[in-house]
Amino acid sequence: MASTHSPHGAPPASPDAYDLLAGLTAADDEYSHPTDPGGRSPLGLVLAVVLLGLLVTVAAAQTQSGAPQAERDRAILLERLEQEKAQVAMLGERADQAAAEVAMLRARTVESAESVQALQSRLDELGATAGSAAVRGPGVRVVVDNSADGKPEGTVLDTDLQQLVNGLWQAGAEAVAVNGQRLTTLSAIRTAGEAITVNYRSLSPPYVVAAIGDTDSLPARLLETDAGRTFADLRSNFGVRFEVQTRAALRLPAGSRLVLNAADEAPTPRAGR
């Protein structure tokens, strides 16, 4: 690299184009052209040396005097450096920890989201028959009312409604509501004074009993039950209104107050019961 055009890299002949690289890489040529020692006066040399020594000494002394302060500054700097490093390291550790916690929480979110969904669908499923969920579907709409003449024989009693609902269950209804009151395990059809109450709510006639089930079989099976026959007799004998309408889309509301106060879950006993 150094001596492409000059042997042992002597500086190039042309003084105008100074080749920096060649100049830098030129092998030391001080030895090839030693300055003539004889012609120089020793005084000049001594002076030069003394001056150089003075310069160096002054520079050294100046640096030396600033040394203790510089030393303290440096010590402070180094200490702060260590502190900052420790701080950054600690922050990093805490960040890693927090990141791990976030990852775990996110994973748990996914898990519980699935559980929530699963639970919700089971609640809906069970709620359809238990009465806690509003439902829709095909079924029958049975309208009963007191006879037009207002005679006591033509009045619909709570026991009549009980029978009707019983007949609907027997005929295969899946969900039943009376005048908008959904029937659950806790629902009772009773009388309070003059009015029939369902779910402790007073109802006034006409009584619309909506039942969701198989429209192909429900009406026929209802008429075959004791309830169906009883109401048919009431209609023909006393003018009680009794209409069974088939509906493609019925909507039953959810039941309220499905709360347990006394009963607790017990371990399920041996199978085969």
Add this chain to the structure above:
Amino acid sequence: MPDSALDRTRRALTARPSRSHAVVGVLLALLGFAGAVQVSEVRSDEAYAGTRRDDLIQLLQSLSIAQSRAADQLTELEQTRDALQVSSAQRQAALAESQERLDALRLLSGRTAAVGPGVTITIKDPDGTVAAATLLNAVEELRDSGAEAIEVNDAARVVAQTWFADGDDPGDATLVVDSRNVSAPYVVEAIGDPATLVTAVAFPGGLTDEVEALGGTVSIVKSDELQIESLAPERAATFAEPIT
């Protein structure tokens, strides 16, 4: 070259020491000394041994920037974590609540055994005159008085869809509950508040009077812990679709 480098080297190594040799030796000793010192200095444990003050300051500045960036990152992460913790706790609570509701629904649907205070009502029907309508009415009375779980003859669990019908042979003292035959005496167990349940049955014109008018007897026993173990059959909603 008459005087080869190797020859010169050999001669130099075996020549007699002279003043110029001494001078060179001293200078090289200095070099060796300084070099050894520098090497051990670099090897020393002291961090930043040779670093300049300016470089140290620059390092400090960049560390400072790194530190504030790390602090920001940490704050963000911790905020995310806290938010996630809150929503996780909420979700756990919601899950627990849903599970509780599910358990209650299962009990109400007769899919789990139940235990609690209540009454045991024994209806004796020697003449076979008690009809399904009487039993149905009694069940409605019990429900009206807060019965949460009802069982007939330790076999038939009464839920919303439970229906009652008379047996095929009248006077047979047999009733049908959910297609299951039950024979007198009819033992009806109901879980609820015992005192209220007793009044449901014993009030004037109620079940007791009705049955006695038909020639039967009614006895009621209160209990602190009643076990209802029979389960209702699983009923799938084929036509009823829940509206979510």
Add this chain to the structure above:
Amino acid sequence: MIAVLGLALGVILGLLVEPSVPAFLQPYLPIAVVAALDATFGALRAFLDGVFNERVFVISFVSNVVIAALIVYLGDQLGVGSQLSTGVVVVLGIRIFSNVAAIRRRLLHA
């Protein structure tokens, strides 16, 4: 011969004594060593070429060390200390490399 002995002696002394370098000298010591190395390799090459001159060696040794240290010191005062330090080391390094190359050529071809 003494030259080689001197070098060895210096290294051993340096390793044994292990003096701690005062803080204000710390940045200049490596520069001084590299500058002295440059002078030494130059002397070695000159010796193998047959033009070694003791006086030139002494002067170049001392002046290399002093001037290199002065340049870096000046740089520190001006705020370009590390840059000048790098520059000086680079140049000295190039010169050492080319001297060593010359030495190699001399040893293998002669």
